[in-house]
Amino acid sequence: MLVLPPALSAETAQAWVKAGDVAAVIATLPAGGEVAAMDRLRTLCATVQEAGAAFLVEDRPDVASAVKADGVHVASANGFARAxxxxxxxxxxxxxxxxxxxxxxxxxxxxxxxxxxDLDGSGELAAVTDLVSWWAEVFEVPCVGVATTLEDARELAAAGADFVALAALPSGTDGSALIAAVDRVLAETEPRS
Known part of the structure; x- marks a missing residue:
């Protein structure tokens, strides 16, 4: 899973999705005028879907429907009920x-x-790992941990995360290289019992 920066180009998003086994991306509405932002998001959505990943819009079910996204990611109880x-x-x-x-x-x-x-990757890894471990032991619903580095991803996979969401990716081919490396590490990492 990837958390896309708002100004990411469709070409870079496509390269990132193809760099690894990316099931879904989370995108936010880009800055700028509403019409231009929606056009950019619509193009990004179509590109990501053509590359083989689900496209989720952060916190905006109305925008998700308008751009034909696969769904929405929400961060509040009220937003969740609406979504x-x-x-x-x-x-x-x-x-x-x-x-x-x-x-x-x-x-x-x-x-x-x-x-x-945090979707920007600023959260403390130990707290995220603790939550992932707790969830994985008790619940059936898949859990995702947010990582920014290869080692973060390895730690979250070992804690039992079903998916790792990479955030704050470096631009261009460096992002693709990190995605490919994380993909390999996730395939090799067994959850701790």
Whole structure:
């Protein structure tokens, strides 16, 4: 899984998706005028889908529907309830809540995945790893941990993350190289029991 920066070009997004086994990307509405931003997001969505990954829009079910995205990623309980009503059952709804309680409620209410960590990759790895371990031991809904480095990804996979979301990727081919390296590490890493 990848967290795409708002100004990412469609060409770079395509290269990143093809660099590894990327199941989905999370994108935000780019800055700029609403029409131009929607056009950019629509192009990015189509490119990512053609490359073989699901395209999720952060916090905006209305935008997700408008650009024909596969779903939405939300980070609040209120946003989650609105997303479930607008997107399900046709689309994907992922949840990245701040509290264990809200995350459990999202899982019970039909989240397709739960995500631990900040989408910009600024969260503390130890806290994210702790949440991933807790979730993986108790719940069936797939969990995602946010990583920014190869070692972060290895640690999250060992903690039991079903998926790792790479955030704050370096630009261009450096991003592709990191994605490919993480893909190899995830294939080799066994979760701790």
């Amino acid at each position: 479930i009503a607008a997107i399900k059952p046709q689309g994907i709804v992922g949840a990245g809540m701040d509290s264990r309680h809200d995350t459990m409620e999202a899982g019970e209410a039909g989240a397709d995945y739960v995500l631990f960590g």
